[in-house]
Amino acid sequence: MSVIVVGTMAFDAIETPFGKTEKIVGGSATYVAYAASNFLKPVQQVSIVGYDFPGEEMDELKSRGVQLDGVEIVKDKKSFFWSGRYHMDMNTRDTLITDLNVLADFNPQIPESYQGAEFLMLGNLMPKLQKSVIEQLRERPKLIVLDTMNFWMETALDDLKEVLKMVDVLMVNDAEARELSHEFSLVKAAKKILLMGPKYLIIKKGEHGALLFHGDEVFYAPALPLEDVFDPTGAGDTFAGGFIGHLARTKDVSFENMKTAIIVGSALASFCVEKFGPERMREITKDDIDKRLMQFQELVSFDIELV
Amino acid sequence: MSVIVVGTMAFDAIETPFGKTEKIVGGSATYVAYAASNFLKPVQQVSIVGYDFPGEEMDELKSRGVQLDGVEIVKDKKSFFWSGRYHMDMNTRDTLITDLNVLADFNPQIPESYQGAEFLMLGNLMPKLQKSVIEQLRERPKLIVLDTMNFWMETALDDLKEVLKMVDVLMVNDAEARELSHEFSLVKAAKKILLMGPKYLIIKKGEHGALLFHGDEVFYAPALPLEDVFDPTGAGDTFAGGFIGHLARTKDVSFENMKTAIIVGSALASFCVEKFGPERMREITKDDIDKRLMQFQELVSFDIELV
Incomplete structure (x- = not known):
């Protein structure tokens, strides 16, 4: 069982109301890989980095069962760099710097050894490359x-x-679902988007949770x-990694199992925001994850009696 | 088993992106009574109205087991009137007109026949009166x-x-919880507010649901x-009515049962927003409520397997 993950491996510099970082490791594929590698091996990474991307980070990922055959290293260019500042609500942010660097030349190539993968996670990237x-x-x-994101829309x-x-x-x-569908109601937005191709739609609402739509069903x-939400950077990618990691581990892509996968993704994302960058993702154990999954179950469980 | 409900019975004129109404019946105690009367009798109303409040509305409420002995009718003044316009998100609104009228003289008196009530719902009102x-x-x-509301804070x-x-x-x-506690994080806000007296705190987040805090527990x-959210007016009061109605019916004020009560409140509120004013609340049956409660259960149910 393997998962191909396509996305950025990069540097971020982040400011939040609670602190700021120098350049630290980031990138959508980095976060997806950290999250998914809790659930299965191998995670087959497809990305591009420059000469400056740390070897220790590569080693750390490898030790977690992440394959890097699909990660192109450009010897004379720098890695993609993004810098941003979050507002007090931690849901909105201003981009301060975007240095594409190697990303301008990214033309993802699937290594022969990745052929036959049963799961594919396409991180946010130019749709043509996806x-x-x-x-x-x-x-x-x-x-x-x-x-994907509003920029590509x-x-x-x-x-x-x-x-x-x-x-x-x-x-x-949620904002992207509204933009893509031209509908304000998320239920109406979901109906329109499900007509565009995907059989499942996940709308992420940050601190307000996530919705899964499929046919007439909703979760x-x-x-x-x-x-404390310390740094939301990478939370969405971590969510995605937990989601696809759970599905790949259980080899079950039913709607019922996708609900569980969303809870798993949410649990992973709840760790991610506790520290800057992927730091917290390097620390957590299977036991931490299990405890948090139980917290999620507690959080929403109720008995219903009919009137 | 009885519930005393204190609040306004009034008129509203509402504009939303989807339509507008002339003066229609509204008021916090009106919505609470409609919701709670699905679960128990009597609902013992305490309010004040002017000469213009419709007799048919009083009759409708009476037929649902709502007692009006505590509703003062002022013969030479008009009922409280509020007019507002909702923005596209239906969470924010501008107040266009506030005519206090009889509300300026409101000095709630509990009739002798209400003494001994086991439940008390204090709708949003001047804290001194509460x-x-x-x-x-x-x-x-x-x-x-x-x-309560930010105005009193x-x-x-x-x-x-x-x-x-x-x-x-x-x-x-959520905005009021932040204002009252001077904390942005709702978890921190809840901790501070629970030190101010209440043993339970419910934070309503509109389309994002509601949180219940008690000690270190959260739901x-x-x-x-x-x-479609047609008109959010009264949704919070309807939620309150469903919440206290369920608790009073089951005579169980445990944390576990409060979770269920919040789901009941949310189900009732989801009807309220489907039409202007309390119109939808007059139509729904026990069967409608039961069906919606089942939808809530579907909406959040998932199986968890540990990693």
């Missing part, structure tokens, strides 16, 4: 999950719509109310 | 629930703090994702 990855796979994975909508027809699960946040996963 | 109601009760109710904070010491459950929305109730 499509090219799908087309390189000789056997269609059992499940393709795609993350505004600059590459046609390409995005094309790749949407090829995937099973789309993950977006509401809470977010764990946290005393 | 306190006066509690002091008029010769026997302390088994459970006192208080609703800004204009009568000392009075509010005094009455908070006398109640069991406080209901506020997250989802809101039902709705295709």
Whole structure:
């Protein structure tokens, strides 16, 4: 059982109301890999980095069963760098710097050794590149999950719509769901988006949890109310990694099991925000994860009696 | 088993992005009574109206087991009138008109026949009046629930703090919890507020559901994702009515049963927003409520397997 993860491996510099970091490791594929590697091996990474991406980070990922054959290292360029400042609500942020560097040349190549993977997680990336990855796979994975963002809706909508027809699960946040569908009601938005291709839609609402839509069914996963949200960077990717990690581990892509996968993703994301960058993701154990899953169950369990 | 409900019975004129109404019946105690009367009789109303409040509305409420002995009718004044316009998100609104009318003279009097009630729902009102109601009760109710709003935090904070010491459950929305506690994190806010007196705190988050805090425990109730939110007016009061109605019916004020009560409140509120004013609340049957409770259970149920 393997999962291919496509996305960025990069540097971030982050300011929040509670502190700031120098350049630290980040990137969507980094967070997905840290989360998913709690559930299965191998995680097969596809990304691009520059000469400055730390070897220790590569070693750490390898020790967790993350394969890096699909990570291109560009010897004379720097890694992608993003810097941003979060507002008090931790849901909105200003981008301060975006240095594409190697990302400008990213043309993901699937290594021969990755062929046959049953799960594919397409991190947020130019839709054309996401499509090219799908087309390189000789056997269609059992499940393709795609993350995207408002930027591509505004600059590459046609390409995005094309790749949407090829995937099973789309993950977006609430603002993006509204933008993509031109509907304010998330229920109406979901109905429209499910007509665009994906059979499942996950709408992430940050501290307000996440919704899973499939046909006429809907599932509401809470977010764990946290005393401190230290740094939300990577929380969405960590959620995605936990989600696909659970599905791949259990080899079950039913709606019922996707509900559980969303809870697993939410639990992982609740760790991610506790420290800057992926730091907390390096620390947690299976036992920590199990305890938090029990907290989620406590959080929403209730008995119902009919009137 | 009886519940005393204190609050406004009034007129509203409402504009939403989807339509507008002329003057229609509203008021916190009206909504609470409609909701609670699905669960128990009598609901013992304490309010004040002018000569213009419709007799048919009084008759409708009476037919549902709502006692009106505590509703003062002022022959030469008009009922309280509020007019507002909701923004697209339906969570924020501008007040266009507030005509206090009879409300300026409101001095709630508990009729002798209401003495001995086991439950007390104090709708949003000047904290001094809320306190006066509690002091008029010769026997302390088994459970006192208080609703309030930011206006009183800004204009009568000392009075509010005094009455908070006398109640069991406080209901506020997320912005109000932050304002009252001076904490952005709702978990931190809850900790501070629980030190102010109430043993239970309910934080209402509109379309994002509601949180119940008690000691170190927390429960997250989802809101039902709705295709259309037609008019949110009264949804919070309807939630309160369902909450206290369920508790009074089951005579069980444990944390576990409060979770169920919040789901019941959320189910009732999900009806309220489907039409303007309390119209939908007049239509629904026990069967409708049961069906919606089952939907809530579906909405959040998941199986967890440990890693």
